[in-house]
Amino acid sequence: MSHIRGRFHKAADTKVAAYTASLPFDRRLYRHDIAGSIAHARMLAKQGIITAREAEVLTAALASVREEIEHGAFEFKSEQEDIHMAIEARLLEKVGEVGGKLHTARSRNDQVALDLRLFTKEAIDDAVILMRKFQESLLDVAEANKDVVLPGYTHLQPAQPVLLAHHLLAYFEMLQRDIDRFDDCLRRTDVLPLGSGALAGVAYNIDRDFVAKELGFSQVSRNSMDAVADRDFVLDYEAAASVCMMHLSRLAEEIILWSSAEFGYIELDDAYATGSSIMPQKKNPDVAELARGKTGRVYGSLLALLTTMKGLPLAYNRDLQEDKEGFFDVVDTLNSTLEVFTGMVATMRIRAENMRRGVERGYLLATDLADYLVGKGANFRTAHEAVAKLVSYAADNGKALSQISSAELKKYSALFDKDVAAITVESSLASRDVAGGTAPARVAEALAAARRMLEECR
DSSP states (O other), X not given: OOOSSTTOSSOOOHHHHHHHOOXXXXXXXXXXXXXXXXXXXHHHHHTTSSOHHHHHXXXXXXXXXXXXXXXXXXXXXXXOOSHHHXXXXXXXXXXXXXXXXXXXXXXXXXHHHHHHHHHHHHHHHHHHHHHHHHHHHHHHHHHHTTTOEEEEEETTEEEEEEEHHHHHHHHHHHHHHHHHHHHHHHXXXXXXXXXXXXTTOOSSOOOHHXXXXXXXXXXXXXXXXXXXXXXXXXXXXXXXXXXXXXXXXXXXXXXXXHTSTTTOOEEOOGGGOBOXXXXXXXXXXXXXXXXXXHHHHHHXXXXXXXXXXXXXXXXXXXXXXXXXXXXXXXXHHHHHHHHHHHHHHHHOEEOHHHHHHHHHHTTTTHHHHHXXXXXXXXXXXXXXXXXXXXXXXXXXXXXXXXXXXXXXXXXXXXXXXXXXXXXXXXXXXHHXXXXXXXXXXXXXXXXXXXXXXXXXXX
C-alpha cells in the first residue's frame, strides 16, 4: 500500500514504487472501478451515511473522470500506484474533501475484488459471443460441404471414411462444452464482494443487496475473508480458456497438416497465411502455428496463478496483484484467437477431390470387409484376422482392395461372395447409422440441431 501518508515518515524508494505499481496494467479496470464507486456512493446516500447531495456530486464527478479516460484526457501519474488511487486522486481534484467520503465503508481489498469480478463477468460474455460466432463459421463450412468425404484418422493413420461435416461438428461440440464451462464460471463469478472491507466486513449500516442489484450481481459473498482473498473465479476463467485453447490448438494442428502439400485437403485464404523471406513458393499457415504456441502461454498463466495462490494465508496479500497481467493476457489471447480462427475457417478452400483421393488411396474399407464377414457368420476376431492378412497381401502387391479378384478373396475367407462388391465408401458411411455416427442422415440431423441451437442462442 501507499507510503505517502499515515504512519510512514518518508515516501517509498523510487525503485520500490515502480516495482509495486500496478497502474500500467490495471488501468484497463477503470470502467469497472468507476461503476463500482458510483453504486457504492448511491448506497451510502440511501443508507444516510453521506447526503444525497454528496452522492450526486460524487457520481457526476466519477462519470466525468470516466469520460476523461475514454477520450484520452486523463493524466495517469507514475506516483499513483494503481487505478483506484488514480481515480480517487482525480476525484479529489474535482470535488475536494467530499471526494474522501467515497472510501467510507470499503477497502481497496474488496474494491479490487469487485473490479476484477466485474471485468471477469464481461470477459466471459465476450468469450461466449466469440465462441458462438466460431461455431457458426464451422457450421457454415460443414453445411456447404455436407457431402464431402475424407479419411478419418487414428494415430494419424487413415482409419475409416467420414464426412467432413461430421469432422467439423466434432469441434462444434468441443466449443459447446467450452461454453458450458464459461457459463459455470459465470455462476461462481457472479458474487458481490464489496462490503467485505479489508477482511472483516465494515462497521457501517450498508446495504449490500442494493449494490449487488445496481451492479448486476445475483448474490453477495457469505464470508468477508474469503471474498477479499478469493481468486478462484480467475482460475476458473483461465482453466476454461486453457481447455478452449487446447481445442483450438488441435484444430490448428489439423489445419497445418491439411494445408501441407502432402495432404492438400485445404488451401488457406491469402489473408490468413504468410510467405517466406527466401522461398517464393511458400504459403505458411502462420495463424494456426501461432495459435499452437499461444496455447502454451495461456497454460502458463493458469499455472502461474495456481502457484501464487497455493501459499497464501488468509486474507489479502499483495501477491494477489500478480493475478492481473497473466489474466488480461489470457483474455486477450483467447479472444483474438477465436476471432482469427472464425475468419480463417470461413475462408479456407476445401479441396474435396484430394480428400476423396485420400479415402480411396488407403485401405479404409477394411473394417467394412470384416463386418461383412461377421454378417456371413464369422466371429469378429476371425474376420479381423482374415482381413488383416488380405490388406497385407494387397499392400505387398500394390493393389487397392477393389482390385482384388473374387478368387483371391476366397483364399482369405470362403465367406467372401459376389455381394462384397457392394461395399463402397458410400455404403460404409451409410452403415454408421447410429446416434452420433457419420451416416449422412445422422449428420444431416446433427447439422439441423446445431443450427437450431445457434438460432435459439441468438
